Amino acid sequence: RQLPAVVRTRAAEALGLGESLFERLLKSGVCCGGDGFVQLDVQRRMHSNLAWFPSKMFYSGELQTGIDDEERPPVPGMRWP
Numbered sequence: 001r002q003l004p005a006v007v008r009t010r011a012a013e014a015l016g017l018g019e020s021l022f023e024r025l026l027k028s029g030v031c032c033g034g035d036g037f038v039q040l041d042v043q044r045r046m047h048s049n050l051a052w053f054p055s056k057m058f059y060s061g062e063l064q065t066g067i068d069d070e071e072r073p074p075v076p077g078m079r080w081p
Contacts, residue, residue, distance in 0.1 A: 042066040
């Protein structure tokens with residue numbers, strides 16, 4: 001599953017923009033659930049402290065961080081605890 005889209009207007013929702021592309025493809029029959037799509041369970045973009053919330057709320061705690069926080073380069077001008 002993908003995180004749901006942020007839909008801010010009823011018009012956008014009426015156009016089906018609240019569904020992800022993959023949900024629309026499945027619903028329309030263009031592809032089936034067993035067509036090779038897999039749930040990715042490793043993320044490498046967020047610091048583990050930031051990734052904790054989406055992992056718990058959207059992925060049943062199964063989203064893992066694929067890089068140690070100590071390996072991340074510092075962001076210029078931003079202090080991190």
